[in-house]
Amino acid sequence: MVKSKRKPVEEIKNSITDYSRILTVGCGGCASVCLAGGQREVNELNAELNVAFRADKQSKKLGSYTVERQCNMQFLIELDGKVKDYDCIVSMACGAGVQLMAERFPTVPVFPAVNTVSIGVDREIGMYEEKCRACGECVLAYTGGICPVTRCAKGVFNGPCGGTNRGKCEISQDIPCAWLDIYERLKSQNRLNDIMKLQEPMQWKNQVQRTTVQEPYEKRYYR
Amino acid sequence: MKAGSNLEKILRAGHFAFTGELGPPRGTSVEHVKEKAQYLVGHVDMVNITDNQTAMVRMSSWAASLIVKELGLEPNYQMVCRDRNRLAMQADILGAYAHGLRNILCLTGDHQQFGDHPNAKGVFDIDSMQLVAMVKKMRDEGKFLSGEEIHDPPKFFIGAAANPFADPFEWRIHRLAKKVEAGCDFIQTQCVYNMKKMREYIKMANDMGLTEKTYILAGITPMKSIGMAKYMKSKVPGIEVPDEVIKRLEGVDKKKVAEEGIKIACEQIEEFKEMKGVAGVHLMAIEWEHKVPEIAELAKVLPRPVVE
Ligand code: SF4
Numbered sequence: 241m242v243k244s245k246r247k248p249v250e251e252i253k254n255s256i257t258d259y260s261r262i263l264t265v266g267c268g269g270c271a272s273v274c275l276a277g278g279q280r281e282v283n284e285l286n287a288e289l290n291v292a293f294r295a296d297k298q299s300k301k302l303g304s305y306t307v308e309r310q311c312n313m314q315f316l317i318e319l320d321g322k323v324k325d326y327d328c329i330v331s332m333a334c335g336a337g338v339q340l341m342a343e344r345f346p347t348v349p350v351f352p353a354v355n356t357v358s359i360g361v362d363r364e365i366g367m368y369e370e371k372c373r374a375c376g377e378c379v380l381a382y383t384g385g386i387c388p389v390t391r392c393a394k395g396v397f398n399g400p401c402g403g404t405n406r407g408k409c410e411i412s413q414d415i416p417c418a419w420l421d422i423y424e425r426l427k428s429q430n431r432l433n434d435i436m437k438l439q440e441p442m443q444w445k446n447q448v449q450r451t452t453v454q455e456p457y458e459k460r461y462y463r
Numbered sequence: 464m465k466a467g468s469n470l471e472k473i474l475r476a477g478h479f480a481f482t483g484e485l486g487p488p489r490g491t492s493v494e495h496v497k498e499k500a501q502y503l504v505g506h507v508d509m510v511n512i513t514d515n516q517t518a519m520v521r522m523s524s525w526a527a528s529l530i531v532k533e534l535g536l537e538p539n540y541q542m543v544c545r546d547r548n549r550l551a552m553q554a555d556i557l558g559a560y561a562h563g564l565r566n567i568l569c570l571t572g573d574h575q576q577f578g579d580h581p582n583a584k585g586v587f588d589i590d591s592m593q594l595v596a597m598v599k600k601m602r603d604e605g606k607f608l609s610g611e612e613i614h615d616p617p618k619f620f621i622g623a624a625a626n627p628f629a630d631p632f633e634w635r636i637h638r639l640a641k642k643v644e645a646g647c648d649f650i651q652t653q654c655v656y657n658m659k660k661m662r663e664y665i666k667m668a669n670d671m672g673l674t675e676k677t678y679i680l681a682g683i684t685p686m687k688s689i690g691m692a693k694y695m696k697s698k699v700p701g702i703e704v705p706d707e708v709i710k711r712l713e714g715v716d717k718k719k720v721a722e723e724g725i726k727i728a729c730e731q732i733e734e735f736k737e738m739k740g741v742a743g744v745h746l747m748a749i750e751w752e753h754k755v756p757e758i759a760e761l762a763k764v765l766p767r768p769v770v771e
Contacts, residue, residue, distance in 0.1 A: 393574050393576075393585075394544075394545070394571055394572075394574060394585065394587050394590070395585075395587045395590075396571060396587070396590040396591075397590050397592075397593065398590055398591075398592040398593070398638070398641060399590075400629065400630070400631075400634075400638075401571050401590075401591075401629075402624065402625070402626030402629045402653060402701045403573070403574075403629065403700040403701050404629050404630050404700070404701065405629075405630075405700035405701060406630070407630065410573075410574060410700040410701070411574045411576050411577075417630075420630060420631065423631060423634055424631075432637075436637060436640075436641070437641075437644075438592060438593075438596060438641055438644055438645050439592075439593075440593070441549065441588075441589045441593045441597070441608065442588075442589070444588075
């Protein structure tokens, strides 16, 4: 899922300081799962903002609400009635949610409360690891289920490079070499042949904004 | 002849090649380049001109290559994948050829984190192996990577690097095979200190028939000091320095360490001259260019052959 991390309270405060009625909106999707922007984090943020504004002797009205997901317009409709009582919105969703919110309420300033970091997995509670860069041309079939685009510092497709160092990447002894892991996994599965042949240059598909239409719907959207 | 460079002629004639290396300045001084290059003229068959080596900004490789070429020294134009995408690479390849460059060395490049702009966006659009294949396609098929025709295609003698010492050792030879398949005409290896491993590696290359398809030049960097040897051993990824080498340097008088380092290098060169499958050596004496004439003399590789 999408992993995000909350921005420092100071930064959020600076972006909304000119407004007096602020609605903080959480997201029950990914942002909630990674403990960055669900209902609990909305309450925490508002409490912090309260303290910060009070220290500046500013009085603000801070509202809170959490929708099921901010990345679908259907879930934003329920905010229509509320938003008119506020001067701005702080969205705790990922970048996609923030943008859809801004699209729904084009006359109301919308500010992000989190930095969207990655598509990743849960390692421990509150610890997430990036796994996918959404390049649009998945190569995991021949790399033993280990992504070189995300994990290899130089994103090479014919690794490991000459810098691999005691199992680690040349950039740090704390980062395992992705290609060494690919090699070991394929070797253990007797699949080294998969990386014996030269891998052709990537046809990058993520250089323009993409719209995804699933096949059964193609007829509906494309003529 | 694929490109007709001096290096290609020397290798095809069966001579033992001897190549050098020069790092362009972090500034615009032509004099600086010439000063370093003068020691190499007549002592090496070709000189590698590094491309933003260790991810530090320097005068571009093609520009410094043109300066050394004026002095009668044949450049090996290095190109890394870190700083440019496939469009910029192909454009530079055309331009470099138009200006008379004939050798190219295709590298992935050190990660930008090591350099003076650690938060730069690394490009890595294609990797070094794909770069080799692209330069070959431009030369042999007269086509850009896209498949479109090139008018008067550039004909480079194509080189790549290989590191016999990085993990996993048993995979390294297959990676070399991939580079050969991609189309490299010559290989310059990482600095060799572990001769035992190198012998094994070359033997595998011979057994797999790779040395018939590509010329391997063994990398040599003489140790200047014990500190340098220890640093290389512990800090430089992909370089293997056996304890014997350090012991040997520690065993001589402090003032004679550099001399001993050169002696070790010369002994290696002697062995490489006799080693089947090794076509020459590549001397990387960075910031030690003035020592190259002396090393070449001691290694008995002078005078350099002239092949018409
Ligand atoms: S050491 Fe491994 S992970 Fe790091 S850049 Fe090289 S191949 Fe990629």
